[in-house]
Amino acid sequence: MGIADDSVEIRSQGWRTLAALHGLIEGELERALTSNVNLSVVEYTVLDALSRQHGWHMRMQQLGRATALSPSATTRLVNRLEERGLLTRVLCADDRRGIYTELTAPGQALLADARPVHDETLERALTQARDMPELAPLVDALPTLTRA
């Protein structure tokens, strides 16, 4: 068993750690956001991503990449948020196939409510993961990759 086999095992180990930490954080966020502001994690991700965009509008495809969701799931996700009045569809003039989504005022207001819930829950989840020997190294590594 040579060096190549070791690197395979190291990669798998890193992936398991990544998946475990992701599952822990997402589970905590899901519970906190749904019970407090009635938003799932992906729904929050959409609102948050929109709020970071210039002019607060994005194409469907960008939303799909931002949320790691399929096109069909993206469509229905936007449907749900639009029916709740949190965002609006705006078809862009230059390419009439494309559709922009924009945050509405209620959407921005709900996001303002959701952000502290999200941030505090994330902090609690990370401190919780920090106490697990398997996850601690990854938790410590996260803040170091802010700047390239």
Next chain:
Amino acid sequence: MGIADDSVEIRSQGWRTLAALHGLIEGELERALTSNVNLSVVEYTVLDALSRQHGWHMRMQQLGRATALSPSATTRLVNRLEERGLLTRVLCADDRRGIYTELTAPGQALLADARPVHDETLERALTQARDMPELAPLVDALPTLTRA
């Protein structure tokens, strides 16, 4: 805006990076495993976790934690794998509430087929992520946390 606010933003940034990388890898693994050996990522995770256990048996609850799945999802996941003959339920004598799951010979055989698919796909996904500026730091950090 002081130091505290910065750390909140740094945490959120790290979480977005983690989620993005997780989504990319899981998507690649899902496609590769389903098309080649007809296994989802969680199903592979179960078989892999079982193969790492002494005696190849685990309780349902352990499987739930290993896969970040709810109890109900764990039950039905084991149902699917049992119906395919890849594992068997074995109720343990000391605590008759608990149920052990064991890999069968076909389960081990299928896992042997699936592992190279999994490993090669993981490597491709990581090199792919390595070329994305926002994901590269995390990809590079992963191998460093094997031992801590």
Next chain:
DNA sequence: CATAAATGATTGCACACGCAACTATGCCGC
């Protein structure tokens, strides 16, 4: 120009998931 290929987004369908309620077994204090 007309027609084919490509792209953005949506719908039909089957399925995996979480939550809440439920059953069954184990663990107490009395």
Next chain:
DNA sequence: GCGGCATAGTTGCGTGTGCAATCATTTATG
């Protein structure tokens, strides 16, 4: 032993998701 409580696992139900097929619009090709 016996009621009360906790724990392990399973089921009913509603819902979010991916895949494949589809429609609409843009771009390329003859």
